Amino acid sequence: MATRQPVSTALAAEYGGLDAAPRPPKISVEAVTKLYGRKGEVRALENVDLEINEGEFVCLVGPSGCGKSTLLRMIADLHYPTSGSVKIQASGPGLTTAMVFQNYSIFPWKTVAENIGLPLEVNGTPKAERVDRVAALMDRMNLSDFADALPSALSGGMAQRVSIARALAVQPEILLMDEPFAALDAQMRRILQDELLSIWQEDQRTVVFVTHSLEEAILLGDRVVVMSARPGKIIGDYRIPFERPRRPEVRGTKEFAELEQEIWSQMRGEVERANK
Amino acid sequence: MKTIAIEPRPIELDPDGFARRRKRNNVILGLGTPLMLLLLWEVSARVGIVDARFFPAPTTIFEEAGKMVASGLLFSDVWATLRALLIGYALGFIAGVATGTLLGLSRVARAALEPMLSAIYTIPKLAILPLLLLIFGLGELPKILLIALGVFFVIWVTVLEAIEDIQPTYTEAAHIFHINGIQRFRHILLPAILPMLFTGIRIALGTSVLIAVGTEFVSGDEGIGYRIWHSWSLFQADQMYVGIVTVALLGFLLTAVVKFLASKLAPWAPRETRRAAS
Numbered sequence: 217m218a219t220r221q222p223v224s225t226a227l228a229a230e231y232g233g234l235d236a237a238p239r240p241p242k243i244s245v246e247a248v249t250k251l252y253g254r255k256g257e258v259r260a261l262e263n264v265d266l267e268i269n270e271g272e273f274v275c276l277v278g279p280s281g282c283g284k285s286t287l288l289r290m291i292a293d294l295h296y297p298t299s300g301s302v303k304i305q306a307s308g309p310g311l312t313t314a315m316v317f318q319n320y321s322i323f324p325w326k327t328v329a330e331n332i333g334l335p336l337e338v339n340g341t342p343k344a345e346r347v348d349r350v351a352a353l354m355d356r357m358n359l360s361d362f363a364d365a366l367p368s369a370l371s372g373g374m375a376q377r378v379s380i381a382r383a384l385a386v387q388p389e390i391l392l393m394d395e396p397f398a399a400l401d402a403q404m405r406r407i408l409q410d411e412l413l414s415i416w417q418e419d420q421r422t423v424v425f426v427t428h429s430l431e432e433a434i435l436l437g438d439r440v441v442v443m444s445a446r447p448g449k450i451i452g453d454y455r456i457p458f459e460r461p462r463r464p465e466v467r468g469t470k471e472f473a474e475l476e477q478e479i480w481s482q483m484r485g486e487v488e489r490a491n492k
Numbered sequence: 493m494k495t496i497a498i499e500p501r502p503i504e505l506d507p508d509g510f511a512r513r514r515k516r517n518n519v520i521l522g523l524g525t526p527l528m529l530l531l532l533w534e535v536s537a538r539v540g541i542v543d544a545r546f547f548p549a550p551t552t553i554f555e556e557a558g559k560m561v562a563s564g565l566l567f568s569d570v571w572a573t574l575r576a577l578l579i580g581y582a583l584g585f586i587a588g589v590a591t592g593t594l595l596g597l598s599r600v601a602r603a604a605l606e607p608m609l610s611a612i613y614t615i616p617k618l619a620i621l622p623l624l625l626l627i628f629g630l631g632e633l634p635k636i637l638l639i640a641l642g643v644f645f646v647i648w649v650t651v652l653e654a655i656e657d658i659q660p661t662y663t664e665a666a667h668i669f670h671i672n673g674i675q676r677f678r679h680i681l682l683p684a685i686l687p688m689l690f691t692g693i694r695i696a697l698g699t700s701v702l703i704a705v706g707t708e709f710v711s712g713d714e715g716i717g718y719r720i721w722h723s724w725s726l727f728q729a730d731q732m733y734v735g736i737v738t739v740a741l742l743g744f745l746l747t748a749v750v751k752f753l754a755s756k757l758a759p760w761a762p763r764e765t766r767r768a769a770s
């Protein structure tokens with residue numbers, strides 16, 4: 217049975233209660249409101265608070281147009297809030313965030329290996345190390361046979377693997393993913409979900425993953441954050457109880473179905489409201 | 493551990509004011525830069541830093557323009573050039589659209605004509621002027637025909653490429669719903685190629701002005717090109733500058749018309765096409 221506990225208690229437990237030194241969350245979204253347009257006529261986000269801890273895999277779900285991408289892009293430093301702030305704790309000198317986009321955004325004029333190696337090339341990683349890292353990633357993502365292929369020769373699933381490998385190549389502290397699998401067919405989506413589960417297990421990096429698929433969110437996430445229809449607000453924050461390393465078979469369990477039903481019953485009204 | 497704070501920038505705090513200030517600054521820069529340069533020129537010409545025989549002061553040029561307007565010379569020159577441009581452009585455009593469409597839709601026409609047309613494409617149109625003069629004699633006709641030729645080549649290539657680029661799903665949908673013949677041209681083909689066509693129209697505009705002026709340099713006794721060339725042989729730099737500025741303005745105005753038409757007739761055009769047509 218899916219036991220759900222309020223996130224705050226869960227966090228307190230994780231850090232050994234009040235005795236542990238308070239550690240600021242990796243990402244802290246504080247009272248963020250985002251309006252678009254010269255007169256602020258589009259209210260995308262309203263007073264959003266969200267804390268994400270180091271090593272947490274958080275999935276953002278909500279009806280389309282509710283501001284998920286907007287929130288993610290603010291964390292990526294691509295968009296800026298109208299009021300409020302996003303604070304990120306950066307611990308190393310390297311890249312803090314890297315993003316995987318829905319439509320891949322890999323460069324059609326570079327081969328698979330060149331696409332993955334580009335961020336390393338520009339940040340001055342020595343060639344030998346770069347080649348090793350790119351080779352390892354291509355091996356990990358089953359891309360080795362396509363090292364010298366141009367993206368136009370790749371299927372959607374392959375292209376998205378390149379995009380993920382490119383993001384992982386820079387070893388970002390936070391991996392941001394905006395509906396990365398939405399354009400793939402159902403089988404390919406499943407395969408990449410399973411791969412992402414095992415990739416995450418290896419280094420347990422902080423991930424913020426936007427999706428409109430509840431099933432995907434529950435399968436992948438430690439937390440599922442539910443947003444309301446526009447203007448986006450956070451209306452639910454569910455801790456996913458399934459153990460790590462998480463096996464893809466959890467999809468078929470009764471607990472999974474019940475949890476999906478529970479979250480869906482809350483989301484449904486919002487999705488309907490968004491389409492009115 | 494370093495905290496990165498992503499906070500509102502000035503543009504988020506006051507987007508409306510920011511947009512207004514940016515617009516105002518753009519106007520100031522857009523008008524101010526040429527004004528400053530003109531002022532610099534004026535001063536240089538007066539003080540004698542530049543030779544006023546070759547670079548007469550802007551105010552002198554402006555005075556000359558006033559005289560040419562008063563005498564009616566400028567108007568008749570502009571009209572001579574504009575008339576040839578409009579007639580030549582219209583002829584070349586119609587022929588270009590017809591040919592491009594034919595080549596785009598008929599495999600046979602394409603096989604028969606495209607290699608030849610492509611081979612001729614790179615011939616500088618002005619190189620044919622002597623031949624046209626030989627056949628048609630002096631007068632307006634060679635000028636009009638040459639302009640038409642220049643426009644024709646840009647337009648048919650654009651139309652052909654645009655037709656080839658049409659997404660198959662559009663033509664497939666047309667097929668499914670039995671949209672054929674002239675209906676197909678009107679509802680599918682024409683709107684589909686329109687954004688690219690406007691890019692072609694814009695490029696052809698530049699070509700046509702170039703050909704008009706070039707033709708007037710060497711033949712005829714009116715038009716802005718004639719005036720510029722004539723001023724050189726008479727050593728009248730003032731008049732020459734008036735001619736150059738007038739051509740520039742003419743090109744600018746015609747481009748503005750095309751830009752306006754593009755925004756009205758093809759509002760669905762992707763932004764880069766619209767910019768190319770602007």
Ligand SMILES: Nc1ncnc2c1ncn2[C@@H]1O[C@H](COP(=O)(O)OP(=O)(O)O)[C@@H](O)[C@H]1O
Pocket residue numbers: 252253258259260278279280281282283284285286287446
């Ligand atoms: N650059 C922009 N300018 C104006 N409105 C925007 C812009 N980006 C997004 N929006 C609007 O903000 C709302 C939220 O968009 P988005 O974050 O993309 O939603 P989601 O990713 O949840 O589908 C939508 O209504 C969208 O139309």
Ligand SMILES: [Mg+2]
Pocket residue numbers: 284285286394
């Ligand atoms: Mg989105």
